[in-house]
Amino acid sequence: LRKTPIFVLLLAVLLLLSYPAGRVAAQEQAPEQQPAQEPFTVYTLGQNTLSLSVGMGIPLFFQSFGGGYEKTNLKLSGAGSVQWGIHLNNHWMVGLEVAGMLSRDINDVRFFMVPITAKGSYILHLFPFEFPIFIGTGMNIMKWSDDLNLTWIIKPGFSTIWKYNIDWGFGLNVVYWWVPQFWTDDRDLGRMGNFLELTLTAQYNF
Amino acid sequence: MKSYRAIQRAKRALILPAFAVLLFACTDTPIFYTLEKAYKTEDDRGIDNEAVVERVVFAQSADKYYAQLGSLYQRPGGTAGNWSRVSPPPSGGLCGALEYFEGSPAVERVIAWYYDTLSGESLGLYKRDPAAVPGNWTQIIDTDVSSGSVRVNFVKEVNNTLFVSTSKYNGSDYTHNLYYSTDAASFDACFATDLDEMVLDVEYDGSRYWVITTPGTPHPKYLYVDGDGDPSTLDFALDGGAPPFSYDSGDPDGTLYAPHSLYYSSTVGNLYLSSWQGRIFIRSGGSWSTWSGDPEIEDDQAVPFTRFVETGDTRIFVGSQAYGYYSFSDGLTAPAASGLSRQPSSPLYEYPPDELYNGAILCFLLDTRGPGQDDDVLFIGTSRAGLWRGDWDAANTRWLWRQE
Numbered sequence: 001l002r003k004t005p006i007f008v009l010l011l012a013v014l015l016l017l018s019y020p021a022g023r024v025a026a027q028e029q030a031p032e033q034q035p036a037q038e039p040f041t042v043y044t045l046g047q048n049t050l051s052l053s054v055g056m057g058i059p060l061f062f063q064s065f066g067g068g069y070e071k072t073n074l075k076l077s078g079a080g081s082v083q084w085g086i087h088l089n090n091h092w093m094v095g096l097e098v099a100g101m102l103s104r105d106i107n108d109v110r111f112f113m114v115p116i117t118a119k120g121s122y123i124l125h126l127f128p129f130e131f132p133i134f135i136g137t138g139m140n141i142m143k144w145s146d147d148l149n150l151t152w153i154i155k156p157g158f159s160t161i162w163k164y165n166i167d168w169g170f171g172l173n174v175v176y177w178w179v180p181q182f183w184t185d186d187r188d189l190g191r192m193g194n195f196l197e198l199t200l201t202a203q204y205n206f
Numbered sequence: 207m208k209s210y211r212a213i214q215r216a217k218r219a220l221i222l223p224a225f226a227v228l229l230f231a232c233t234d235t236p237i238f239y240t241l242e243k244a245y246k247t248e249d250d251r252g253i254d255n256e257a258v259v260e261r262v263v264f265a266q267s268a269d270k271y272y273a274q275l276g277s278l279y280q281r282p283g284g285t286a287g288n289w290s291r292v293s294p295p296p297s298g299g300l301c302g303a304l305e306y307f308e309g310s311p312a313v314e315r316v317i318a319w320y321y322d323t324l325s326g327e328s329l330g331l332y333k334r335d336p337a338a339v340p341g342n343w344t345q346i347i348d349t350d351v352s353s354g355s356v357r358v359n360f361v362k363e364v365n366n367t368l369f370v371s372t373s374k375y376n377g378s379d380y381t382h383n384l385y386y387s388t389d390a391a392s393f394d395a396c397f398a399t400d401l402d403e404m405v406l407d408v409e410y411d412g413s414r415y416w417v418i419t420t421p422g423t424p425h426p427k428y429l430y431v432d433g434d435g436d437p438s439t440l441d442f443a444l445d446g447g448a449p450p451f452s453y454d455s456g457d458p459d460g461t462l463y464a465p466h467s468l469y470y471s472s473t474v475g476n477l478y479l480s481s482w483q484g485r486i487f488i489r490s491g492g493s494w495s496t497w498s499g500d501p502e503i504e505d506d507q508a509v510p511f512t513r514f515v516e517t518g519d520t521r522i523f524v525g526s527q528a529y530g531y532y533s534f535s536d537g538l539t540a541p542a543a544s545g546l547s548r549q550p551s552s553p554l555y556e557y558p559p560d561e562l563y564n565g566a567i568l569c570f571l572l573d574t575r576g577p578g579q580d581d582d583v584l585f586i587g588t589s590r591a592g593l594w595r596g597d598w599d600a601a602n603t604r605w606l607w608r609q610e
Contacts, residue, residue, distance in 0.1 A: 062242045070242045071242075072241055072242070073241050073242065073245075074241060105241055105244050106244055106245075106246050107244065107246060107559075109560075111237075111241070141228065142237055143237075144237045144240065144241065146233070147233040147235040147240070148228075148232050148233055149232055149233070149235075149236070149237050150228055150232050179238075181236060181237070181238050183236045185234070189236045190239075191239050191242060192238075193238050
């Protein structure tokens, strides 16, 4: 009697897991009608993906345009992003992303960056995983204390996504934030900011 | 289709102005460079970061600093060591005035005035030996400066003479005077009859003593000078050549509105007088002058200047209320407003501590501990932003400020 509830619980979990697996399996059966050597199709032109990512940002270093490296004097950050993408085919996706990295300097003065970027991704499929490799570029709004700067940003990176079912995927983003800050008034004051984003992501396809 | 175009037009109409606003909101501080230059400003030596630090003195005979922030604190000299509270002579007393009297013939050279926390009534003027551990307070027995009816406004050593500014309540009003002593035991009055105006500061210019008071009415009386400079026969009289005074704070014709502090630079032989309407008056070559242009302005307000300190790099700092401190060359005889630069840190993007940059400066203390400026320790006491220690950064020719 004592084991019955555990058994019922296990059965329920197995049934629950079998539902999405069945849906993806249905997709897996579809490629039978596709030409040989072609991977099965998950995405087609016009499909949308919405991703929400939350995690941490690691301030790496500042580099002067002369080549010198210095520490950022920033603490470990919180990071996150919202991304919308539209698929061009099974592999290519373009989209827009609004991200954020919030930190404090060594004196606890608040610092944050909000990049707004256009993004292009190439998705490698290895069922039940996907490996998007991407690069984004755009503008970066940066604030520290009472100061506000606007810079350019480039964000290359990759993700590992586990497809839970045809609609949902979960995974990890590893993104490098390269933020060159040119300073025309005095070139010696220009710096390249280097940060690493490690975030967990949930993506929804529709 | 029409609605789609309307949405596109609305988007363009919103995005472009938003981007323009962003561009205009940008400041001229390169944030990455500023962060790279950041250093930890909090040193955590035991003084509350929001303390009101009214005075800091250096007790040379014991190599100790004393800080007055309601309670009295002490710590070893130099850059090491933590602050510890000094027990008041009567329990519950708060320290209202502090000085180290180098000219004292006795060892009891730390002079402090205490008052009752609750009633505000004077508990007396005390002295102690800074080298004694734990050390005891001895009350100064002179009713002119140390009794229940006498409030002490400041205690200051000038030219080996100890001055005590007092205010006495006579039952209906306060009267004021300045007392002096060469032994911290017996005191004499600087003014034969008490003044209606409170004495704000006293300074010695190498030959004569100068005193400023709150402006008197109906006609302005605020600057007094001693006849012969002999501390045994102080005889103050109004200075006939004082800068013209105005009750109008709007700086009409560069007239003085409210005096604050005096400072004499023996390096250049100038006597400086700070005022609350953004001006510094300078006595050089026997007459007072100030610049002819506008007063120093910040946020459309005249900068109220407070106390002075002379640093080892031919600069004089003058504190302000709410705008940090300003620096000018000690060789300047009639500083133009542009000769003053707001501090700390120039250029500003080299990580100025905001609390100091926007602070109300109550006092300075420069301790020249060694032969070079690298050895100097400069303290700044602020109102509600604690105590700051400046260590000279020779490589970047600037003071590195840390909150004690």
